[in-house]
Structures are given as structure tokens and as C-alpha cells.
Amino acid sequence: MLRKRSISRQVLDATYAVVFVLLLLPSTLNGVAGTAGVGVLVGFGIALAFRRRSPRWSLALAWVLAVVQMVGGVLPLSADTAIFAILYCSAAYGDNLVRRLGLVSAVVGGVIAALYLAYVDGDPFSAPREEVIREPRLVQFAFLLAGLWAMLGLSWALGRLAYARRTAIESAHARELAEVHQARAEHEVAIEQERNRIARDMHDIVAHSLAVVIAQADGARYVRTVDPAAVDTALTTISGTARDALSDVRVLLGQLRHSQGDLPNPTPGDLERLLDQMRATGLTIDSSVDTTEVPLGAGAHLALYRIAQESLTNALRHGDPHKPVTVAIESDSAGIELTVRNSMSSTRPMSESGGHGVAGMKERAGLSGGTCTASGDGSTWTVTAWLPAATSTKGIG
Template sequence: MLRKRSISRQVLDVTYAVVFVLLLLPSTLSGPYGSPAVVVLIGFGLALAVRRRSPRLSLALAWVLAVVQMVGGVLDLSADTAIFAILYCTAAYGDNVIRRLGLASAVGGGVIAALYLAYVDGNPFGSPTEEVYQEPRFLQFALLLAGLWAMLGLSWALGRLAYARRSAIESAHARELAEVHQARAEHEVAIEQERNRIARDMHDIVAHSLAVVIAQADGARYVRAVDPAAVDTALTTISDTAREALSDVRVLLGQLRHSQGDLPTPGPGDLERLFDQMRATGLTIDSSIDPTEVSLGAGTHLALYRIAQESLTNALRHGDPDRPVTVTIESDSAGVELTVRNSVLPRRSSPETSGHGVAGMKERASLAGGMCTATGDGSSWTVTAWLPAAGSSTKGIN
């Protein structure tokens, strides 16, 4: 199997092979083996030229040339130095099978070469007799085997080290790339979460403010003939509500431009101001707030305010205007529970199916570590939210 390599690397390999052949060609031509030795030299040059592009082909060609040397008795060993580079490349650039074949070639080839050089003496069909296992032939074989194993094994081991180093570098690069992708994904998730948060705030601000403005405008239009003073009160409420909404929207737009700054966090006193603002629209609110003090974080205060705001806005838009809305806030050491209940008209749509407000309330409560439910029985609509105190754990809503 041919490996994909850059053109410059392949040109370098071919150049190295050509230089190898040219350097050894004069001594090979002047040697006793003549043309067969030149053929072997050129064959090893070809094996060197493809050693990195195709380690499998290079190793197979080296074995064929080794067999040709032994069968033909071509003992010009200068060309055999190419085997070291070939074994290196089998370990450095080959797959698992080629690496194992390269190691087996280093071990088996060393044994065959040592046997051939020590016993055959250039006769490929010779057979050892009993005295070949005696001194000094056996000692010569042992020394040759040790030397060949050392050189061939070292070549293969260096290639294996090069492969391990290259794999480590590639793994490090892959890990760095994965970390970059992870950081980018986390950044995108953070941006999406921030957009969702701003969208929730925008919905709460705009929906609440427009509901108040519409209610005040309709009321002023109906009573202007009989109570002109009420028109001034309604216009004042519209002006204050619109001005407050405009201020909040400007803060949100500033966050979109600069990714910084937060909306002012509503405090406990802002709930009473919210109730008064909704009463000014004509909504009747019966509120009961537990005076027990409980420590709530800034995010929990905001969630409590927004859930109450959305619930009252839904009551104004979808509820029965002739019946009061009951708001109950109970506190204990674990947290605070908000309950908003209003009557609904049979022909009006349910808040659950008419927008995104109910889903936003549930998400706000969840992000604050609490829970929120919104249920209706056909004649009334009840929103119940439990939000934990600072440092307390989440519990369910009874």
C-alpha cells in the first residue's frame, strides 16, 4: 500500500537513493562480482527510493535482493547497508503488520545472514557437517549473529522511537485542536445562554410594559368623558411605565453591544411597587407577604420579581377583570414560595398556549435552583414558584 507523501519528501528520497547508488557504483564495478553486483546495488537503490512511500514494497524488494545475493553468491556487502534504512522505515512509517514484519526480518535475516557468512562460504547449496558446529566456525557465527542483531535491531528500534515521537506530537496537536474546539463550543454555548437570558428579560419587560400601557390607554379612553382627571393619572402611569421599560431596554441593548452590565436587580420593596403599578391598570390584587426575612441571592430576587411580574401580566391579559388576583409570598429558612391565582374567562386563551411566558417562568426558577408550576382547571389559573434561600438546597413544591 502506497503512503501519501509530499512531492518534496519523495524527491528527497529519490535523490538520496541516486546518491547512494552513485557513491557505491565505482567500487561495485571494480569488484569481483561485476554486473550481478551492480544489479543488486540498483535494486537496493530502488528500495531506498520507495522506503517511506511504501515500506511494504521496500522490505519485499530487500528480501528478494538478499535471496539473489545468496543464490548467486554475490557477496559485495556494501549495498546491503541500505537494509538499515529500510528497517528503520518499516518501523517508523509502516502499519502494525509491516512493523512486525520488519522486526521479524531483523531477527530472521540476522540469523540467515550469519549462517550464510559463517558456514556456506559463498556456496548456496552447501550443507554444514559436524565440524561446522565446532570452533572456530561456531564462534564466528555467534559473533556475526550478535553484530547483525545489534545493527539491525538498532535500526528497527530507532524507527520505532521515531514513530512513537511522531504519534505523540500528532496526539498533542489533536488534543490542542480538541481543546480549541471545546473552548469555541463553550464560548458559543455561553453566548447562546446570554442571548436566551436577554430574550427572557426583553420579553418580560416589553410584555409587562405594553400590557400596562394598553390597559391604561383603554381605561383612559372609556372614562375621559366622565372623569377627565383619571385621564391624567392614566397618562402619568403610561409615561412612567414606558420610561422604565425604555431604561431597561437600553441596558439590554448595551449588553448586546458590549457583553457587559446587568439590569438593576429588583429588591423586596420592588414587589409592592409592582403590585401598585398593576393596580393602577384596574387589576384588583389581594397580596399577602410573609414578613419573615430570608436571605435571597441577587439572581433569586430577580427570578422572584420576574415570575410575579409575568404572572400578573398574564392575569391582566387572560384573566377575569371583575375578580381579584391573590398573591401570596411565604418564606422560611429554606427559601420563599410565591403563589399567584386568578380567575379566567372561559372564552380567553390559556397563558400556556398563547406565548413563551410560562416557559420563561419555569426556566427562571430552574436557573435559580427552584421550581415553578403553572396549572389551570378551566375557571382559575395558578402559578406556584419555590426559590431557595442563599446556601440552601433545592426542594420540591408541595
């Protein structure tokens, strides 16, 4: 199989092969090998030209040339040094099979070459049999085998080291690229989460503020003839609600522009002001707030406030205005629980799947490590949220 290589590297290999043939051509022509030696030299030059592009075929051609050289009785040539480069490339650029074949070639080729050099002189079939087993030839064979194995094995080992180094560099680059993609994906997820958070805040601010403004405006229109002072109170409430909403929206817009900053973190006093503000709209609220201080995180504080705000806004918009809304906050060492219950209106039904308010409350509680449920039984609508204390892991899923 041909391996894809850059054009410049192919040209370099071909140039190296041509220079190799031209440098050794004079000594080969002047030697005793003659035309057969020139053919072997050219063959090794071709093997060198595509040793990196196709190590498998280069190694196969080297074996063919070695067999031809031995069968033709051609004595060892300088061109045989090309075998070292071919073995190197089989280990450095070949696949697993080619690397194994290169190692086998180094071992088996060393044995065959040592036998040929030790026992064959000219014609490989002319040596007397009794001369084959003489002791001097055995010693010569042993030394030749050790030397050939050392050189051939070293060539293959160097190629294997080059392959390991290249693989390590490629793996490092792949890891760096994967880390870049992971960081980019995490950044995109963080951006999407921030957009969702801002969208939730915008929904809570606008929905709550408009509900209060509408309720106050409608109430002032109805009572202006019998209680003119109530109109001033309503207008004051509308003005304060609008200013607070405008301030919060400006903070959100600043986050969109600069990707930094948060809305001011609500405090227990803000929750009391929220209840007073909703009472000012005409909503009757029976509250029971546990004053025990619970160490909530910043996210849980904001979630508690927004869930209470959304629940009361829904009660104002969809609940029965003639019946009170109960708000209960209970706390212990594990966390804090908020329960908002209101009567349902037959003309303005509430639905768990309608709008984004319920989904936003559940998402806020979940991001803070808590839970939130919202459901009705036909006559009442109940929102229950539990948020863990800062030192508690309960409810984190």
C-alpha cells in the first residue's frame, strides 16, 4: 500500500536515490560484477526512491535483489548498504505488519548473508562439502552473523525509535487539539448558560413589574372617584416598581455588553419588601417567615427570591383575587423550604406546562442544588421549593 507523502519529501527521496546510484556507478562498472552489478545497483536505487512512500514494496524489492545477487553469484557490492536505509524505513514508516517483516528480515537476512559470505566463494554451488564443516569457516560465520545482526538490528531499532517519537509528537498534538476543542465547547456551554440565566432574570423582572403596574393601574382607575388618595398611592407604587425594573434591566444589558457583573444579591429584607409590594397591588398575603438564619449560597439566595417573585406574580395574574395567598418559609440546618399557595381562578387557569415561569423556577432550584414543584388540585395552586444550605450536599443530584 502506498503511503501519502508530501511532494517535497518524494522529490528528496528520488534525488537521494539518484545521487546514490551515480556515486556508486563508477566503482560498480570497474568491479568484477559487470552488468549484473549495475542492475542490482539500479534496483536498490529504485527501492530507495520509494522507501518511505511504500516501505512494504521497498522491502520486497530488496529481498528480490538479494536473492538475484546470490543466485547470480554477484559478490557483495557497495549498493548493499541501501538495505540499512530500507530496514530503517520499514520500522519508521511501515504499518505493524511491515515493521514485523522488517525485524524478521533483519534476523533471517543476517543469517543468510553470513552463510553466503562464509561458505560461498564465487559460485555458491562449487564449494566442496567437506570444506563447509571446517572449523575456520564456522568461526568466520559466527563473527559475520554477529556483525550483520548488529548493523541490521541497529537500523531497524533506530527506525522503531523514530516511529515512537513521531507517534508521541502526533499524540501530543492530538491532545492539544482535543483540549482546544474541549475548551471551546466549554466556553460555548458557559455562554449558553449565561444567556439562559439572563433570559430567566429578564423574564422575572419584566413579568413581575408589569403585573404590579397593571394591577395598580386598574385599581387606581376603579377607585379614583371614591378614594382619590388611593390613586396617589398606586402611582407611587407604579413609579417605584418601574424604577426598580429599569435598574435591573440596565444591569442585565450591562452583562450582555461586557459579560461580567451580576444583579445585586437579594437579602431577607428584599423578600419582605417583595411581600409588601405585592400587598400594595391589592393581593392579600398571609406570610409565615422563619427568621432562623440559614447560610445559603449566592445562587440559592437569588433562586429563593426569584421563585417567590414568580409565584406571587402568577398568583396575581392567574389566581383568585378575593382569596388570600399563603407564603411560608421554613428552615433547618439542611436548607430552606418555600411554599406559596393560592386559590385558582376559574377564568384564569394556571398550568404547569404553560409559559416559561414554572420551567424557570425549576431550573433555578436545580442549578442551586435544590428542587421545585408546581401543581394544582383544581382549587389551589401550590409551589414548593427546597434549597440546600451552603454546607449541605442534600438534594444535589
